[in-house]
Amino acid sequence: MAAETISSMAMIPRNRKRFVQNDQNVGLLLQMLDPEETKSGNKKLLLSVLINFTSCSSARKKIVSFGYLKHIKKFAEDEVTDAKKIVRKLSGNRFRSILNGLWPS
Structure with a gap:
């Protein structure tokens, strides 16, 4: 039920920004993705x-x-499409930041 509430809250950009401001929120959300976590x-x-x-x-x-x-990468290897999208977004942005460091605008 908590995941459903967070999901509906995350649809609004202002709520996402507030949620992310607290490091604990992001950490707990990621912790629930741990494969050994049974109550997630x-x-x-x-x-x-x-x-x-x-x-x-x-x-x-x-x-x-x-x-x-x-x-998340483990889920992506297991063919979970949402995990693949997340990995793509995270790795793509890191690549862009490397390029921006090499060729400043």
Whole structure:
């Protein structure tokens, strides 16, 4: 039920920004994706919530910094489409930031 509430809340950009401002919120959400976490609920719903959060640059940075990207990549290897989208967004932005560092505008 909590994942459903977060999912509906994440549809509004202002709510996403507020949610991401607190490091604990992002950390707990990512923690629920841990494969060893049994009480985490619907992982596919949590992944769809994360897709909404990846539209925010600070959320992308936090997702990468918390070290749970390996769990998302594992879901992507298991052919979960939402996980593939998240990995694509996170790795694509990192590549762009490297290019921007090489050729400043």
